[in-house]
Amino acid sequence: MKKILRLSIIMLLALSASLFFSCKEKEAPMEEAAAVSVEDSKMGGTLVFARSGDSVGLDPARETDGESFYGSTQVYDTLVEFVPGTTEIQPALAESWSFSDDGLTVTFNLRKGVKFHDGTDFTSEAVVFSFERQFKEDHPFYKNGPWKYWGYMDMSNIVDDVIAVDDYTVEFKLKKKEAPFIANLAMDFAAIVSPAAAEKYGEDLTSNPVGTGPFKFVSWIKDDNIVYERNPDYWGGDVYLDRLILKVIPDATARWLALQKGEVDVVDFPSPEDLPEMMATDGIKVIQQEGLNVGYLALNNEKAPYDNVKVRQAMNYAIDRDEIVAAVYGAAGKPAKNPLPPTMWSYNDDIEAYPYDPEMAKQLLAEAGYADGFDTEIWAMPVARPYNPNGKKVAEVMQAQLAKVGINVEIVSYEWGTYLDKTDMGEHQAAMLGWTGDNGDPDNFLWVLLSAPAAEKPAGNIAFWKNAEFTALAAEAKEEMDVEKRTELYMKAQEIFHEEAPWVPIAHSVVSEPMKESVQDFYLYPTGKRVFAKVWIKK
Amino acid sequence: MLFPTLFGVVTLVFFMIALSPGDPARVMLGERASKEKIEKLRADLGLDKPLIQQYGLYLTRIVRLDFGESIKSGQKVWDEIKARYPATIELALCAMIFASVLGVWIGVISATRKNTWIDYTSMVGALFGVSMPVFWLALVLIMIFSVNLNLFPTGGRMNLRLFFQPETNFYLIDTFKLLLKGEPEYFLSALHHLILPSVALGTIPLAIIARTTRSSMLEVLKQDYVKTVRSAGIKEQRVVFRYALRNALMPVITVIGLQFGMLLAGALLTETIFAWPGIGKWIYQAIEARDYPAVQGGIIVISTSFVLINLAVDVLYSVINPKIRLQ
Numbered sequence: 001m002k003k004i005l006r007l008s009i010i011m012l013l014a015l016s017a018s019l020f021f022s023c024k025e026k027e028a029p030m031e032e033a034a035a036v037s038v039e040d041s042k043m044g045g046t047l048v049f050a051r052s053g054d055s056v057g058l059d060p061a062r063e064t065d066g067e068s069f070y071g072s073t074q075v076y077d078t079l080v081e082f083v084p085g086t087t088e089i090q091p092a093l094a095e096s097w098s099f100s101d102d103g104l105t106v107t108f109n110l111r112k113g114v115k116f117h118d119g120t121d122f123t124s125e126a127v128v129f130s131f132e133r134q135f136k137e138d139h140p141f142y143k144n145g146p147w148k149y150w151g152y153m154d155m156s157n158i159v160d161d162v163i164a165v166d167d168y169t170v171e172f173k174l175k176k177k178e179a180p181f182i183a184n185l186a187m188d189f190a191a192i193v194s195p196a197a198a199e200k201y202g203e204d205l206t207s208n209p210v211g212t213g214p215f216k217f218v219s220w221i222k223d224d225n226i227v228y229e230r231n232p233d234y235w236g237g238d239v240y241l242d243r244l245i246l247k248v249i250p251d252a253t254a255r256w257l258a259l260q261k262g263e264v265d266v267v268d269f270p271s272p273e274d275l276p277e278m279m280a281t282d283g284i285k286v287i288q289q290e291g292l293n294v295g296y297l298a299l300n301n302e303k304a305p306y307d308n309v310k311v312r313q314a315m316n317y318a319i320d321r322d323e324i325v326a327a328v329y330g331a332a333g334k335p336a337k338n339p340l341p342p343t344m345w346s347y348n349d350d351i352e353a354y355p356y357d358p359e360m361a362k363q364l365l366a367e368a369g370y371a372d373g374f375d376t377e378i379w380a381m382p383v384a385r386p387y388n389p390n391g392k393k394v395a396e397v398m399q400a401q402l403a404k405v406g407i408n409v410e411i412v413s414y415e416w417g418t419y420l421d422k423t424d425m426g427e428h429q430a431a432m433l434g435w436t437g438d439n440g441d442p443d444n445f446l447w448v449l450l451s452a453p454a455a456e457k458p459a460g461n462i463a464f465w466k467n468a469e470f471t472a473l474a475a476e477a478k479e480e481m482d483v484e485k486r487t488e489l490y491m492k493a494q495e496i497f498h499e500e501a502p503w504v505p506i507a508h509s510v511v512s513e514p515m516k517e518s519v520q521d522f523y524l525y526p527t528g529k530r531v532f533a534k535v536w537i538k539k
Numbered sequence: 540m541l542f543p544t545l546f547g548v549v550t551l552v553f554f555m556i557a558l559s560p561g562d563p564a565r566v567m568l569g570e571r572a573s574k575e576k577i578e579k580l581r582a583d584l585g586l587d588k589p590l591i592q593q594y595g596l597y598l599t600r601i602v603r604l605d606f607g608e609s610i611k612s613g614q615k616v617w618d619e620i621k622a623r624y625p626a627t628i629e630l631a632l633c634a635m636i637f638a639s640v641l642g643v644w645i646g647v648i649s650a651t652r653k654n655t656w657i658d659y660t661s662m663v664g665a666l667f668g669v670s671m672p673v674f675w676l677a678l679v680l681i682m683i684f685s686v687n688l689n690l691f692p693t694g695g696r697m698n699l700r701l702f703f704q705p706e707t708n709f710y711l712i713d714t715f716k717l718l719l720k721g722e723p724e725y726f727l728s729a730l731h732h733l734i735l736p737s738v739a740l741g742t743i744p745l746a747i748i749a750r751t752t753r754s755s756m757l758e759v760l761k762q763d764y765v766k767t768v769r770s771a772g773i774k775e776q777r778v779v780f781r782y783a784l785r786n787a788l789m790p791v792i793t794v795i796g797l798q799f800g801m802l803l804a805g806a807l808l809t810e811t812i813f814a815w816p817g818i819g820k821w822i823y824q825a826i827e828a829r830d831y832p833a834v835q836g837g838i839i840v841i842s843t844s845f846v847l848i849n850l851a852v853d854v855l856y857s858v859i860n861p862k863i864r865l866q
Contacts, residue, residue: 254693260686
């Protein structure tokens with residue numbers, strides 16, 4: 001008994017010591033802050049970003065998952081980048097670029113005086129190295145692949161060669177005219193790595209990233225945290241944070257509790273049920289943005305009655321998107337009216353969404369010869385996706401709404417793989433599906449999902465809508481290098497889409513990022529990047 | 540017994556994966572992979588050789604602790620395990636210390652005060668403990684002791700702002716060295732972070748140990764030699780702890796050994812909620828991703844630990860009761 005008593009006293013002592021310490025530890029960051037003068041008050045501090053999973057690797061050209069990109073994007077830069085919070089492209093490591101008259105050569109003028117974190121100079125050699133390793137099979141580093149995203153973006157059918165003209169000029173030789181190619185270069189896989197570091201680390205470059213970005217990599221404890229420190233020589237001006245920590249907290253509720261307690265500053269992937277409470281909590285703010293995606297009901301134009309434009313329009317009048325979003329998405333979605341997400345440049349906001357109007361729907365059905373309605377199948381996705389968290393529930397709401405205009409809905413679903421195969425082959429009458437964009441270019445939606453060539457089976461265009469005018473506009477925009485002209489073409493294309501109604505657009509997901517009030521200048525990026533270069537902490 | 544058992548485990552794991560339906564290479568690469576890629580991976584994995592030859596190669600690799608490379612990350616499986624297993628061992632060990640000390644104590648108290656309110660309360664508590672969903676308990680603990688009372692951190696192994704760099708990944712060992720050098724904050728922070736997850740993980744074993752101790756203790760207290768000792772006028776406390784407990788502990792130690800082994804493999808939920816970078820979640824993700832080398836390595840390491848713990852239990856038997864000899 002005495003031993004046990006003694007043991008418990010020792011344990012109690014240890015406990016109280018650690019408790020005492022816990023009170024002390026919060027004061028630690030103050031010393032750093034004290035050294036900073038008042039004018040520079042943006043400077044300093046450590047930001048902890050809590051996320052749901054660890055990076056697989058930190059060489060962005062090798063990885064495909066968002067968590068890996070979170071880790072690498074802090075260290076690496078690309079030739080061009082997205083304007084914070086948008087899908088517009090702005091110069092980064094390339095100061096400017098121009099297309100040749102035939103559109104098959106792109107010349108990049110590189111930024112001078114930029115250094116990699118290992119002290120080597122950023123030159124055209126690094127650009128050539130970073131790309132050639134991904135597609136030239138005789139390149140000494142090609143074997144360190146697989147270079148998956150290069151394949152995903154079909155780069156081998158776009159890029160023929162990358163040539164260093166002089167130290168600060170690089171030419172990309174293209175196989176075809178492809179305006180969205182520039183947007184591809186803002187993606188993570190197009191990051192510029194230090195050739196010296198690649199030489200030094202070989203395959204281990206993936207756990208020792210060396211780039212030109214706002215933060216230098218310090219350490220990585222697997223499944224726990226990655227630590228970065230400020231790059232004082234960042235070409236993009238001051239980086240305010242002393243240190244950045246990406247911390248893995250797998251459980252969404254635990255992440256929220258850690259934010260409440262103040263252990264972390266920004267939280268990724270909150271669970272939607274917690275959002276109202278988060279918004280109501282003092283000292284916490286939630287930044288929201290529509291995701292780069294769209295969920296829709298595709299009406300198969302090859303099958304009756306959806307070969308009739310009046311029926312398609314009637315479907316749009318008879319389905320109440322607001323009710324669907326309120327019932328199924330909650331705070332995690334916004335109703336859609338266009339095939340493009342609102343954060344995409346060239347999103348046509350002048351288009352008026354079809355209002356919920358059952359009378360109008362009935363009238364259109366009568367005009368189309370379906371005064372008594374008709375029977376139809378609606379296919380519901382069996383899996384949750386950001387653009388459609390519950391296909392079956394959405395289908396049930398539609399079923400009830402459509403019953404009011406005399407349309408009898410039978411809900412059909414298959415296992416996910418089968419579902420995709422069958423919809424690709426056009427076996428459905430009407431099917432729900434969605435799309436998440438990669439590179440932030442409208443072509444990545446309009447061409448892939450709605451052009452006539454995309455209706456070839458197995459199809460990306462599962463409405464099998466083959467509109468010559470729409471396809472011509474999208475094709476012209478693909479080859480047009482001027483962004484303003486492209487915008488005009490895509491605006492026009494969206495009007496045709498609206499008039500012809502091949503889909504009932506349902507919703508875009510809404511991304512929410514809760515954080516402390518003190519975190520300033522944090523922007524969500526539609527492409528899903530998490531960038532901290534200009535983030536600062538209000539003291 | 541150690542080596543035959545280990546050999547059996549290793550063999551079982553090999554055939555389990557070799558005989559699982561589908562070609563591992565195909566499963567790993569997905570249905571859209573090209574023929575050449577599948578063939579290449581088959582050759583890399585040695586899958587094109589006869590099964591017996593594969594088995595021989597596999598055994599020689601395992602002996603050298605070479606589990607191959609993880610498909611998902613491309614890193615050596617052994618390195619991946621070394622980075623995560625210490626975290627799980629440390630947590631499971633603390634949870635077991637908590638569960639054993641408290642569990643045996645509660646069990647003894649209940650047995651000596653049979654059918655009193657103390658007994659009833661602790662046994663009802665034990666029933667709750669056994670039936671508690673771990674993730675729920677973990678979240679409640681965080682909510683109360685961390686968020687509301689502000690006594691403990693919500694998760695992780697160390698205050699991030701200390702920027703600690705582990706050597707062995709056993710934080711208590713690494714930080715103890717720093718403690719000896721006069722930097723106690725790391726050790727204290729590691730200890731501080733261990734408490735809540737240990738309680739969450741240890742609650743079920745605690746309840747099981749308490750119940751086992753109670754019933755075993757009741758059994759022993761009825762025996763003649765206890766009566767003899769009592770009649771010799773020895774104080775009751777000494778009777779219980781010196782004479783009865785020693786014999787009552789035998790089944791308890793078996794339970795402790797089994798529970799410890801199970802915690803090593805089954806800390807997944809606790810690790811998830813407390814953001815504890817252990818092996819449970821890693822194996823779970825490896826299974827999801829069909830990362831066969833990782834699954835294989837993980838299972839072998841955990842089952843080896845299980846066998847070793849059992850060995851330790853056998854040794855403990857003979858320490859407690861010298862009549863039992865190791866053969």
